[in-house]
Structures are given as C-alpha cells and as structure tokens.
Amino acid sequence: MCNLHRRQFLASGALTVGGMVAGVPRLAFGDPDAVNDELVVVVFLRGGIDGLSLAMPLGGPDRGYYEASRPRLRIPVTGPGAALPLNGLLGLHPSANTRAGASAASLYDYYGAGRLAVVHACGLDHPTRSHFDAQAYMELGTPGVGGTGAGWLTRHFQTTGNLPPDIIMPSLAVGSSQQASLLGNLETINMQDPDSFALDNIGHWEWRQAQRVALRQMIASDSDLLHQTSLQALDAVGIIETYVSGQYTPQNGAIYPDNGFGEQMSLIARLAKLGLGLRAATIDYGGWDTHDGQGTGSTGFFANQVATLSQGMAALYQDLDGASGIAQRLTMVVMSEFGRRLRENDDSGTDHGHGNVMLVMGGHVNGGVHGAWPGLHNDQLYDGADLAVTTDYRRVLGEILIRRLGNNRLDQVFPGYTTYQPINVVQGTDLPPWLPGTVFLDGFESGDRSRWTRSVP
Numbered sequence: 057m058c059n060l061h062r063r064q065f066l067a068s069g070a071l072t073v074g075g076m077v078a079g080v081p082r083l084a085f086g087d088p089d090a091v092n093d094e095l096v097v098v099v100f101l102r103g104g105i106d107g108l109s110l111a112m113p114l115g116g117p118d119r120g121y122y123e124a125s126r127p128r129l130r131i132p133v134t135g136p137g138a139a140l141p142l143n144g145l146l147g148l149h150p151s152a153n154t155r156a157g158a159s160a161a162s163l164y165d166y167y168g169a170g171r172l173a174v175v176h177a178c179g180l181d182h183p184t185r186s187h188f189d190a191q192a193y194m195e196l197g198t199p200g201v202g203g204t205g206a207g208w209l210t211r212h213f214q215t216t217g218n219l220p221p222d223i224i225m226p227s228l229a230v231g232s233s234q235q236a237s238l239l240g241n242l243e244t245i246n247m248q249d250p251d252s253f254a255l256d257n258i259g260h261w262e263w264r265q266a267q268r269v270a271l272r273q274m275i276a277s278d279s280d281l282l283h284q285t286s287l288q289a290l291d292a293v294g295i296i297e298t299y300v301s302g303q304y305t306p307q308n309g310a311i312y313p314d315n316g317f318g319e320q321m322s323l324i325a326r327l328a329k330l331g332l333g334l335r336a337a338t339i340d341y342g343g344w345d346t347h348d349g350q351g352t353g354s355t356g357f358f359a360n361q362v363a364t365l366s367q368g369m370a371a372l373y374q375d376l377d378g379a380s381g382i383a384q385r386l387t388m389v390v391m392s393e394f395g396r397r398l399r400e401n402d403d404s405g406t407d408h409g410h411g412n413v414m415l416v417m418g419g420h421v422n423g424g425v426h427g428a429w430p431g432l433h434n435d436q437l438y439d440g441a442d443l444a445v446t447t448d449y450r451r452v453l454g455e456i457l458i459r460r461l462g463n464n465r466l467d468q469v470f471p472g473y474t475t476y477q478p479i480n481v482v483q484g485t486d487l488p489p490w491l492p493g494t495v496f497l498d499g500f501e502s503g504d505r506s507r508w509t510r511s512v513p
Contacts, residue, residue, distance in 0.1 A: 092218040092462045094385045095328060097372070098209070098237060098338045100195070101365075101392035103345030104187065106406050107413035108398060108443060109358055111174055112139060113432065114147045121432040125399040128352055129406070137354025140164050142174060143425040150354050151362035156318075159309030161374045163366035163417075170423035171373065173416040173481045175452055177430050179394060179445040183438070185408040187345070190393035194449060195236035197470045206240035208469050209336050212457060213241060215465035223333030230320045235338040250300040250323060300326050306371065307378025313367040317341050321368040325375045328382050335461075341365060344392060348403035365390075369417060377419075384419035387460050387482060391449060397441045398432060411443035414452055420460065420483040427479065451479055459484025466490060 112131050113119045123130050131139045131149060139147030153164040166172045182199035184190050193199040197208030206214070213219070213226065227244040229235050238244045304326055312318035317339075324337045343361055351358045369388060377383035395412030411430070430436050430444040438444040450466075454476045457463045464487040466476055476489050 091220055092216070093335075094387065094460045094462075095334060095382065096209075096336050096456060096461065097324060097386065097388045098235075098336070099365075099369070099388060099390045100191075100235065100237075100338070100340050101344050101390065102187075102191070102340050102342035103392070104190075104394045104396060104408060105344040105392040105412065106346060106350065106358065107176065107392075107395040107411070109350070109396075109406075110149050110152075110362060111142070111146050111176055111413045112149075113429075114139060114141065114145065116145070118429075118432040121398070121434075125432075127400070128404055129350060129400045131354055140167075142167070145429060146174070146176065146425055148174070149359070149362045151359045152366045154363035154366050156311035156313050156367040156371065160311040160367065161309075161370040163370050166370060166373060166417060167423060171417055171419070171421055172423050173421050173426055174424070175414045175416065175426045175447060175479070175481060177411040177427055177443055177446040178391075178414045178449045178452060179411045179447075181445065181448050183410055183445075185394065187393055187408075192236060194391065194393060196239065197237075197450065197453075198472070204239075207235070207237035208453065209237045209338070210239060210241040211465075211469045212461065212463055213243070213336075215468045216461065216463040218462045219335065220333070223335070225327065225330075225332040226335050228324065228327055228334060228337040230323060230337060230339040235340065237338055238336070247296070247323065248320070250296050250326070251302075300330070306375040307380065308374050310371045310375035310378070311367075312371040312375075313364050315364060317364050317368050318371065321372045322375070325372055328376060328386075329380050341368075346396070346405045347401065347407060348405040350400075350405045352404070369415075373417060387416065387418035387421065387456055389453065389456060390415035390417075395443055398437060398443065399441065409442035410438045411445040414449060416452065416456070416481050418460075418482070422480055422483060426481050447479065448473070448475070451476060452481055454489070455479055455481055458487050458489060462487070464488060464490050 108122070109129060109131060113122050114133055131137070131147070133139060133147070137150050140150055140153055141147050148164060148167070153162045155162045163172060180190060180193055180199045182193060184193070189202060192202040195207050196202065196204040197211065198204045209227065219226065225245055227238055227241055229238050229244050229246045230248065232248050234244055234246045304322055306312065306322065306325065312322045320339055324339065328334050346358055349357055372388065373383050373386065376386055391414050392412055395409040396406035397409040401407055428446040430446050432443070434440055436444060450470045450473050454466050454470065454473070455478050457466065457469060459478070459482050463469070466473060466489045478486060
C-alpha cells in the first residue's frame with residue numbers, strides 16, 4: 057500500500073503513461089481505525105416500480121385479494137414462473153433468480169446467504185402520485201419540501217465527522233446527470249462512460265499533457281472552493297484516463313448484464329477498487345412506469361427489468377467480494393418514488409400508487425423480510441387503492457447512516473424527521489440519533505459520542 061495523499065500521488069508521475077504500474081496505488085488516509093471507510097450505493101428505480109410484482113403475498117386472505125385484483129399480472133405460487141419464497145408470507149419475483157452466466161450469482165442467491173433484506177410497505181409520509189415531486193422529496197430527504205438546495209447524501213457528507221479531509225473521489229454520480237441525493241455536493245464526480253471522461257480528445261498526447269499542466273497551474277493559483285473543486289476534477293480525469301479506460305475483467309466470477317445498467321454498475325466496481333476514497337455512489341435504473349404492457353404473470357417487460365436489476369446487483373456484490381474484499385464494507389440500497397396500485401388496469405399495467413418495497417444488500421446486512429405488512433383488504437389500502445406505508449423510507453436510510461456510516465446527525469440529513477427507530481436491517485453500533493431536543497451531558501458538542509444523551513421534552 058502506498059501512503060500518498062492526492063498531490064503527492066500526482067507529483068509521483070503515476071498519472072502519466074510513463075509512470076504506469078500494474079495497478080493503481082491505493083491511497084491511505086490516516087489511521088484506518090479512526091476513519092469510516094464504508095461504501096453506500098444508492099440505486100434509484102425511476103418511474104415507480106410495481107412493488108407488489110417484485111414482492112407479493114403467497115398465502116392467506118391477502119393472496120386472494122392479490123389474485124382477484126391482478127388476473128393477468130399475478131405471479132403464481134406454484135408451477136412454471138412461481139414466486140421465490142421469502143418468509144412464508146411474501147415471495148420474490150422469479151426473475152430475481154436470473155443469472156448472467158454459469159459463474160454468476162443471482163439476487164436470490166444472496167437472499168439465501170443472508171445478504172439481502174426486503175423491506176415492504178416503505179415510502180413517503182407525504183403522499184403524492186407525481187413522479188417529479190416524489191423523486192425530489194425522497195432524494196432531497198425533505199418530504200413535502202421540494203426546494204431544498206442539498207440532497208440527503210450531500211448533507212451526510214457535510215455533517216459526518218469520520219472522513220479524512222483529502223479524498224480524491226468521495227462521491228460518484230453515475231449517469232448523464234447528478235442525482236438529487238447528491239445535489240449541492242461540489243466534490244461529486246459525475247460520469248456515465250469512463251472512455252469519454254477525459255480532458256479532451258483533440259491533439260496528440262504531448263499537447264494534452266502541456267494543456268493539463270497549464271490548467272493545473274492556473275487552478276492552483278487560488279485556494280477557494282471553486283479552484284479546489286476544479287483541481288479535484290482535473291485529478292479525477294487523470295486517474296480515469298490512466299486506470300479506468302478500456303476493457304474490464306470482473307473478479308470472483310461476476311458477470312454484469314450486457315446493457316447500460318450492467319456497464320454502469322461495473323463502473324462503480326472499477327472506481328471502488330482504485331482505493332481513491334469512494335464513499336457513496338448513486339445510479340439510476342429507469343423504465344418502471346408500467347402503465348401498460350407490464351407483462352403476463354412471470355414473463356414480459358417487467359420480468360426482464362427485474363432480471364437486469366438482479367444480475368446487476370449480484371454482479372456488483374460478487375465482483376467486490378473477490379480479492380478486493382470491498383463487499384464487506386458495501387451497503388446497496390434500492391428505492392423508488394412510489395409503488396403501483398393493487399388493481400391492474402385495462403392495459404395490462406398498473407397505475408401510480410403509494411407504499412413500495414426497498415431492498416438493502418451488503419456485507420453487514422441482516423437478511424430476510426423486514427417491516428410491518430399492512431394487508432391488502434380494501435379497508436387496509438391507502439385511499440382504498442394502494443399498499444399503505446408502514447415504514448418511512450428515512451427509517452431505512454437513517455439506520456444505514458447510523459449503523460454503517462457512523463453519522464447520527466439525522467436532524468441535519470433529514471430535517472423534520474423525529475420518529476427514527478432502528479428496524480434492524482443492517483448491523484452496526486446504535487449511536488443515539490441527534491434529533492431535536494438532543495443535548496450533551498457536559499453541555500457542549502463533543503466528538504465523544506458516548507456522552508450524548510437525549511433530553512426529556
């Protein structure tokens with residue numbers, strides 16, 4: 057391991073072709089025991105996934121309500137295309153057991169290994185059937201307030217005290233635009249394709265190197281936030297050009313799906329393995345607004361979507377569970393703006409609903425089914441049409457923040473959220489959540505979290 061900070065790393069010549077080595081040096085950022093090195097990957101399913109097709113009731117009265125409401129879309133309990141059993145009450149869509157190749161794992165494999173948690177009936181405490189509003193509320197972490205200037209992950213980075221100050225790439229937004237959960241974070245690297253993430257493609261190599269040196273000299277002339285952020289971006293371009301372009305061979309037998317989602321998930325793995333301090337990555341997977349043509353039972357468009365999701369998630373975990381061992385500090389969380397209505401529509405699809413399913417996968421996940429199932433009887437449905445919400449989505453994210461990322465500033469990350477209680481989705485230390493009314497025993501802020509206590513209202 058090479059104990060270099062960013063500017064030492066650049067000065068060493070490792071970003072030039074002449075300085076290339078077999079692998080990029082892994083940067084060390086101080087005492088590893090004092091630094092939280094967890095990686096959270098947030099997968100947002102754009103369009104509102106049909107959570108009742110991803111995870112559905114297998115028996116009891118709710119199975120009858122489900123089948124009566126979905127004569128064409130229902131997932132069978134037995135026979136071809138049968139649901140994958142979870143806990144006796146719920147089953148998982150059979151496409152979650154799809155593998156991309158003989159050596160590849162599936163999402164359901166990791167459920168069996170205790171690495172996948174299914175949390176049903178999750179969502180917003182501020183119901184809306186608008187894609188735009190619901191996505192903004194969830195990603196900003198401020199249900200009912202869409203004009204916030206920072207996303208929930210940005211506020212995590214602003215409030216956590218367990219990260220080193222000199223990280224080359226703390227956060228990554230995968231895709232053509234930066235996800236709203238990282239809104240306002242000027243240190244985020246936004247990337248869709250590593251081969252096009254370059255300073256330019258004009259002129260010969262020597263000219264580009266001279267241009268890079270000139271730019272660095274200009275940027276280094278000042279130390280304000282804009283210049284420092286520009287320097288960070290220039291650093292990232294050099295690293296990506298040198299170490300992330302070209303073909304990639306996953307580890308541990310992992311096989312990514314041969315599509316855009318698979319390519320972008322593999323990008324996260326490649327950057328995580330560079331050891332550049334990556335702590336958060338956001339990625340979108342769209343196409344879930346299935347008002348029509350959703351499929352029939354276990355086949356069709358929705359089934360193909362789930363297969364891609366399964367393969368991509370399983371490949372990322374399997375890849376990072378190889379020689380790098382990053383999977384042990386990985387937490388993947390999958391969320392969508394809302395679920396779909398219980399009753400299918402006349403176009404073999406489903407319309408905008410309310411409660412939905414969240415998935416959490418990682419090396420310290422308590423696998424299984426979590427949350428309170430509300431039931432599907434008409435008087436148990438929200439607005440007489442939708443799965444009700446029994447678990448605020450911030451409860452799941454809040455537990456990941458506290459137990460895995462070591463940040464208990466829920467008052468800042470999720471303003472106005474005061475009802476947090478752990479749901480036991482992930483393992484870790486239960487730091488007392490810093491909520492309105494929190495005081496210190498000694499009366500002032502301290503890094504010694506053992507002295508924090510809650511005041512009595």
